[in-house]
Amino acid sequence: MTGNVLVIIPLAGGRPKRTAFEPLTVADSLVQQSGGEVSSLLLGPGAAQAAESLGAWGVERAYAAEVGAEDYAPLEWVRLIAETARAENAAVILLSADSIAHDMAGRVAARLEGALASDCVGLTRSEGRLRLIRPVFSGRLLLTAEFAGPGPLVATLRPNAFAAAQPARTGAGAVVPLATRRNEKDLSVIMTEFAKAAAGRPGLTEAAIIVSGGRGVGSAEGFKLILELADALGASPGASRAAVDAGYAPHSLQVGQSGKTVNPALYIACGISGSMQHLAGMRTSKCIVAINRDPQAPIFRFADYGIKGNLFEVVPALLAELKRKA
């Protein structure tokens, strides 16, 4: 089994997302451990230009596919990834875990007759075996597993679970433009419309700080306080299922089972009791703060810092304190 690693980098607005560099760092550590080369495939408008800077990230060959963003065709992406993986004889294919990655990863693994590991929080290699750690049972257990082939391993990595650091060595960084002529199969699924969410705030999956509101915010009006605190901290707002179901917040903000899985450096839960379903989506956050007036709320058992108090008093006090310091 050769040790080549292919990193898939989807572009947003012509640039890799912040979290796209985490798989590159993991790729470097894998080849440091047992040899092989790192290559990458960039997908989206601006790919050729973005590919030019990847030598500094230890990439030998940066494949650039200028595929359309407005007419996203997931099966075209699958084909390009599988073809590039074959050309590179890749043993490992890495993607940062998000909706697009989940769209591709399983199908690529099946096409290459390999295996899939989703949402990994650990990935190392020793003696020709890949060892991975991933949450299962909605985060209630962690599974450590090994893979020794046959076929490549496709792994999606949980955003923010790995550091992104430029490796000490550089790669050749040769840009390889890919032809993007679509075939009939590529077009069997095609995006016809994209309704952009309100701009100005970072997406939940990649956010470094999240301020979330639950049932305790009491109303859509009450949820505005969550938005205010999020803005003051440069954070993304989130919500529990209870808050979404009650109509206080849009579904796009939902964290937990049936919403997004997040992994920020800081997660501030306001008026969230901490159901198993909510914990499933945020328990790997580095630092968790709980603000809840119910001292028995389960969230306190999972929080690093707790404030047992009324969020309608505590959050305005936090806002006042942040303004005072600014």
Place this chain on the structure above:
Amino acid sequence: MKIAVCLKLAPASTADIRVAPGGQEPLLTGVEMSVSFYDEYALETALRLRETSPGSTIHALSVGGGECVKCLQHALALGVDNVLHIQEPGADARAAARLAAAALRPLTPDLVLCGRQATDDDLWFFPGALGEWLDWPHLSAVFSLDVAPGKSALKCRRRIEGGEQTLEAALPVVISCDRGPHEPRIPTLKGRLASRKMLLPERTAGGLGIAARALEPALATVRYAPPAQRTPKKVLSGAPSETAAGLLRLLRHDEKII
């Protein structure tokens, strides 16, 4: 329209799950099990499609051991037309997709529905692998779908980071479902009782022409472990202005994250 739904039994979302002695497997004895969270939305979607396109049939299938019976009885209690139990105890997602593809190909459904991820392995593998091995398109994590009568394509909506996509897919197609606007229905007692008397047709890997080698687990389990327990570092109490200042101090100076 001929609709197939793939169902898996998984621990209920609220169940506490521990590790069996030896660390090699989860301890599931006594844990409440039900149809996997997202699979329930797939089944609900199928039932609603059948209501709006008369003449449609629903075929439910489940791959695994004896636990599949509960899934299929649940589907029958809700009125699906046919069920199929593919006997393969301990099948992982890759094996299940291979077997489901072999069983579905001769059935020629227009649409295969399943959950976006199973709530036990949380792998997101089955839908894409099934699409690949059927050589049909697939779409993942769809919360709303629309099939115009007599059309050979359907329109789906899904939420991704930064917005909502609308996509069109050609039939036949595999669709994995996210939680949609319609909550899964609950079977009536009459339906449940009737379902227990119905026969559950079975197939095996051999009968489907799949060799045992193709069903070997994709990954070898090293161990299961509970996530690291978080020890609460500090609980702040007092006047809101004091707790707020105290918290920001901790986040700035101790944690250095703001």
